[in-house]
Amino acid sequence: MCSSHQACQWMLCPQCDLMTQLPDLKPGTKANCPRCETTLTTNWQEPQRRPTGYALAALFMLVLANLFPFVNMHVAGLSSEITLMRIPQVMISENYSSLATLFLLFVQAVPAVCMVVILLLINPVSLPLPLKRSMARVLFQLKSWGMAEIFLAGVLVSFVKLMAYGDIGIGTSFIPWCLFCLLQLRAFQCVDRRWLWGHIAPVPALPARPIPAISGIQQGMRSCGCCTAVLAADQFTCPRCGTGGYVRRRNSLQWTMALLLTSFLLYIPANLLPIMVTEALGNKITSTIMAGVVLLWSDGSYPVALVIFIASIMVPSLKMLAIVWLCWDANGKSKPYQDSERMHKIYEVVEFVGRWSMIDVFVIAVLSALVRMGQLMSIYPATGALLFAVVVILTMFAAMTFDPRLTWDRVREKSLEEPSIEGK
Numbered sequence: 001m002c003s004s005h006q007a008c009q010w011m012l013c014p015q016c017d018l019m020t021q022l023p024d025l026k027p028g029t030k031a032n033c034p035r036c037e038t039t040l041t042t043n044w045q046e047p048q049r050r051p052t053g054y055a056l057a058a059l060f061m062l063v064l065a066n067l068f069p070f071v072n073m074h075v076a077g078l079s080s081e082i083t084l085m086r087i088p089q090v091m092i093s094e095n096y097s098s099l100a101t102l103f104l105l106f107v108q109a110v111p112a113v114c115m116v117v118i119l120l121l122i123n124p125v126s127l128p129l130p131l132k133r134s135m136a137r138v139l140f141q142l143k144s145w146g147m148a149e150i151f152l153a154g155v156l157v158s159f160v161k162l163m164a165y166g167d168i169g170i171g172t173s174f175i176p177w178c179l180f181c182l183l184q185l186r187a188f189q190c191v192d193r194r195w196l197w198g199h200i201a202p203v204p205a206l207p208a209r210p211i212p213a214i215s216g217i218q219q220g221m222r223s224c225g226c227c228t229a230v231l232a233a234d235q236f237t238c239p240r241c242g243t244g245g246y247v248r249r250r251n252s253l254q255w256t257m258a259l260l261l262t263s264f265l266l267y268i269p270a271n272l273l274p275i276m277v278t279e280a281l282g283n284k285i286t287s288t289i290m291a292g293v294v295l296l297w298s299d300g301s302y303p304v305a306l307v308i309f310i311a312s313i314m315v316p317s318l319k320m321l322a323i324v325w326l327c328w329d330a331n332g333k334s335k336p337y338q339d340s341e342r343m344h345k346i347y348e349v350v351e352f353v354g355r356w357s358m359i360d361v362f363v364i365a366v367l368s369a370l371v372r373m374g375q376l377m378s379i380y381p382a383t384g385a386l387l388f389a390v391v392v393i394l395t396m397f398a399a400m401t402f403d404p405r406l407t408w409d410r411v412r413e414k415s416l417e418e419p420s421i422e423g424k
């Protein structure tokens, strides 16, 4: 249905900008970029029915997860039971509405909205085209901000932290929440960006005859960052999805460095200030991130101490270093040609692990909602937690504003002897 030299056959790799002719994909197979191995597109079996099923099931589980008690705790005859919605309520009552908002947004609202948008977009629902376009745009922007599974990991870590103090039990809502996490991930996975946009509106015609195995920038073309259409380099707005863009993200390195510097400045107080306050039998103990790790380690919970150490201390600092390295490299300061592939791996890891640093923030959210035993023991969030959440968000933005294609642009000098391109 799509013969060669038609727009639907061609794609610029979003990561390395290589022009590639897509093969005819059998259902259930995917096409990878020949240079950087990024998945370009996946031809899912039953592209409509599967995501619909997963998204519907996920939404149903989300409703169940909010209806019943989530977890409970028994200490010395006292018991405490919370629902999911109790977590933001407690934070608001402690004057941490900002943390409550982050929790509601990242853990509940974003995944739920995404599921609804997936359902509306892939099923024959008659909606005006502009609305469909903006929904699809939002869907792919929101993808990295859904943190349901990271919250679940945070819940498990808080279980281990609390086991020393009392009996922890799961409520009726716990299993539905686990299923919600899995189902929403799966629903997202089954929606191919390229297929979805093809479903909404046809690909715009190619600006020129594409040359395979050469960067788009060298043949005067750019990839639409949202719908993957191949556009002329100087075409600012994509005719299909309406997203604006340039051949390379404008001032990418400046933005990345600015966001990184800000997050670094906040990272210092986030580590020095307490992230939570524990009140036990009249004693007030404040603890920083590092103190929490040390305490877990001395209690013998080595795996959890390691998880928190890696997620809260190693990942953010390594991520900052990696982004500095990426910027330095993209600026052409390091040895050309050889390390594009290595830098690409680093970028992929940075993009993937960044969100997981949120785990400690969610641990504090669960602890402060669940551990409310009055005089016996109570846990409250503290300023460090909010600062740390902001650091994670800023480094996520820093990774997003970095244009990975810059890493590969140095490779282009090598192939300059190849036929030059007409018209550009």
Ligand SMILES: [Zn+2]
Pocket: 013, 014, 015, 016, 017, 018, 033, 034, 035, 036, 037, 038
């Ligand atoms: Zn590539």
Ligand SMILES: [Zn+2]
Pocket: 224, 225, 226, 227, 228, 229, 238, 239, 240, 241, 242, 243
């Ligand atoms: Zn587009």
